[in-house]
Amino acid sequence: MSTELLDALDYLEKEKGIARDILIDAIEAALVSAYKRNFNQAQNVRVDLHQENGTIRVFARKEIVDQVFDPRLEISIEDAKQIHPGYEVGDIVELEVTPKDFGRIAAQTAKQVVTQRVREAERGIIYSEFIDREEDIMTGIVQRLDNRYIYVALGKIEALLPISEQMPNESYKPHDRIKVFLTKVEKTTKGPQIFVSRTHPGLLKRLFEIEVPEIFDGTVEIKSVSREAGDRSKISVHAENPEVDPVGACVGSKGTRVQAIVNELKGEKIDIVEWSEDPVEFVANALSPAKVLEVQVDEDNKATTVIVPDYQLSLAIGKRGQNARLAAKLTNWKIDIKSETDARELGIYPSEETGSLDSFFNDETDEL
Known part of the structure; x- marks a missing residue:
């Protein structure tokens, strides 16, 4: 993993307002899942993304015990003392298990995580902007119509104008500019959803x-x-x-x-x-x-x-x-x-x- 990822994280922190530490934690958590999925491993692992040079290392975390029942999760006190004489039963030993071809998987996973977090951040910004505009009036542009809604562009997002909230003496067509009343702003898995009205008092x-x-x-x-x-x-x-x-x-x-x-x-x-x-x-x-x-x-x-x-x-x-x-x-x-x-x-x-x-x-x- 090159320093290009770190440069991208710096850019996102400055331009999108996404904290660098939050992105790194998300990437490390995603890499743990990617490691277990791609290498069919069930042990307890930790991924470390070096914040200076961008290198990624995977460590297996094992508990020191007197008698080993599951070698994927445990290590004997005798073997642990060969690593360091100061270890005691109950301590955790970390052993590097970074696969040779993990870099390609790591890069792909990091890209997916960053893209997802950017999308979530943008949705959060839009939600924060519009939740403060509930019960307010905005001017929008009619985009399209179907048998349930008129879709009204309000800047970066399309608001929904239900049939029940449309004035009976009006007809709408694409590119019409109309004033609408924001009745509700909801968080959904696909981003903020905004409902507007032309009939609300x-x-x-x-x-x-x-x-x-x-x-x-x-x-x-x-x-x-x-x-x-x-x-x-x-x-x-x-x-x-x-x-x-x-x-x-x-x-x-x-x-x-x-x-x-x-x-x-x-x-x-x-x-x-x-x-x-x-x-x-x-x-x-x-x-x-x-x-x-x-x-x-x-x-x-x-x-x-x-x-x-x-x-x-x-x-x-x-x-x-x-x-x-x-x-x-x-x-x-x-x-x-x-x-x-x-x-x-x-x-x-x-x-x-x-x-x-x-x-x-x-x-x-x-x-x-």
Whole structure:
């Protein structure tokens, strides 16, 4: 074995960040297996890779005993004392057993070990890079498609976009650039496996964080998101500073900020509502763009009964119940919507115009 191996180890330590000692230990362990496999030997051996000149030597390790039962693993005290008079029973004697043609096998084995370790190190670097990007957004390039996944290139690795995580209003073709949300990074025997999504609510949240400086710097906080990808979403926002309009900040001048997100999501409608710790106000806001007369709260069952004007009932419920469903997900409250007429017939809403929530609707919500 020449010094070329040692030079290669030095290079890998500097360029790949793989510790030289770790590589040498791995090579020595692999050479032990190679020796036993190629020379049909069962004895206990140790391989020594000389770190100065690159030479490789194999030593059989034998225990000193009074009576030898297995000469492959044991040596008598008499024979041991011929090697060195200071040996005693129980000591270990090492005898060199390096085969003459072991160099070729050693070189081949070392190459395999180094290649494997380099591959593992590169996979480890990629895993470390992407595990920190979980629940983050990245831009990738569509590479290919099959009946299970879209394969999206994210630098050195292909991420998997499952069919269930693809937006129903989108079609994809190779070389398309798309933004994806990293949902999971797994270690596998073939290297890191990354799963991404276009439907995850986190994608909408991260798009707002990128597009709206007030969210990025913490002035405005996203409290909750509910989403039916490709169709409609709701997002609740809040600002501790009463002088800051959180909804207006997200909408942007002439709607430019939210429109950029709508464009990225291929026309998905987005309702931006103001969050409130008061469930009456929050539920009323969440049902935007419908107008609410009253919200009755059942704290024990975390449920609300919402009364709306008759002409607002269909708007409050939404197409196929979508508006009410998204509002319930956004607020984490059950929402039962009743028209004003039905509520009066049930005796849960007075005939007088009392308890109206009209004051909450002073342009604090926006719909796109």
